Amino acid sequence: MNDAFEREWFAAFLRNSASPADAISLWCWSVEIDVREILGAIHVPTLIVQRTGDRWVKAEEGRYLAKHIPGASYIERAGNDHVIWGEGSDRLIDEIQSFVSGTLPAAPGERVLVTILCVDITSPSASADGRDLRRRYVDAICDQVQLAKGREIRRDANGLLAAFQRPTRAIQCAMAIRDSLKPSGLAVRAAVHIGECEREDGDLTGTAIDQAVLMLGQALPGEIITSRTIRDLVPGSGLVFTERGGTETGGVPGAGQLYGVGAASA
Known part of the structure; x- marks a missing residue:
């Protein structure tokens, strides 16, 4: 968010991705969808990474997911960017690599x-x-x-x-x-x-x-x-x-x- 070039690139990306009407529709769908009732049905290894200063997705939301997805791993990293490739992305990639290459937990029941x-x-x-x-x-x-x-x-x-x-x-x-x-x-x-x-x-x-x-x-x-x-x-x-x-x-x-x-x- 502190890089002017990145901000301009991302703004152009958003403008070229959807018309104003489509953007409004996507926004309406996103705020109406509620899958909290089925979070407990996720039985695959899950990593949730949250930036503490993210103003789009609050840390409380990431913690909620981690609490309700069985066995989820949760990491909070310093930073204000929402996009995954933003500030501290190298460290974020390290966390993902460590998670993916680690030992998988025992499979739950069918x-x-x-x-x-x-x-x-x-x-x-x-x-x-x-x-x-x-x-x-x-x-x-x-x-x-x-x-x-x-x-x-x-x-x-x-x-x-x-x-x-x-x-x-x-x-x-x-x-x-x-x-x-x-x-x-x-x-x-x-x-x-x-x-x-x-x-x-x-x-x-x-x-x-x-x-x-x-x-x-x-x-x-x-x-x-x-x-x-x-x-x-x-x-x-x-x-x-x-x-x-x-x-x-x-x-x-x-x-x-x-x-x-x-x-x-x-």
């Missing part, structure tokens, strides 16, 4: 961060014909999950649970399922949440699944609902989120506000 999709056919209701119709379309729902590169966890006569690597895939799959069943007269509801799961013998269990099931109970026929964490992870996806009531999820960790989700209108 825990994975996944997006859970919970889908339920809600109509027709109680008649034998209705039950047969629902069962007939569960296979079609599973086909949509496979097309979206999801993984079926379990199913019953009314719907299924599936896991995805990406939140947008899960939401798009839920929309495709809903749209494909409309001509049959069947209505579906769906819930999407992200969190840690335990993987054992090919099966997934965990609070993310429990919460998705509880969230599903608050979805109306034809509705797709998500947690706030999902909303915060998909900025720029073209999806539209609408805040709604019904946040009670039985005290499962990471509950928070629920959102209805749909595609942006053309």
Whole structure:
């Protein structure tokens, strides 16, 4: 920050990287994203380096990350620059090199961060014909999950649970399922949440699944609902989120506000 040439170069870099409208959009997304609920799901060696005089990212923020990411290493270095190549960058590179070349900690248990999709056919209701119709379309729902590169966890006569690597895939799959069943007269509801799961013998269990099931109970026929964490992870996806009531999820960790989700209108 004390080098006039560097300041001019960086200002030109910023001006050439985005239009004013794009810069505003990026800024809005960045201040809305909140991933605090899933920091505990990071199970890789993590190094957090903080400059004490950084006015863009406060030292308290770096300390928060270090506290909530399991086993994270935290280093505070003197200096005022925010950019990684600024003041004291040689020492910073030394810290990174030492961290990367050091001995890796023992691998934790098989825990994975996944997006859970919970889908339920809600109509027709109680008649034998209705039950047969629902069962007939569960296979079609599973086909949509496979097309979206999801993984079926379990199913019953009314719907299924599936896991995805990406939140947008899960939401798009839920929309495709809903749209494909409309001509049959069947209505579906769906819930999407992200969190840690335990993987054992090919099966997934965990609070993310429990919460998705509880969230599903608050979805109306034809509705797709998500947690706030999902909303915060998909900025720029073209999806539209609408805040709604019904946040009670039985005290499962990471509950928070629920959102209805749909595609942006053309």
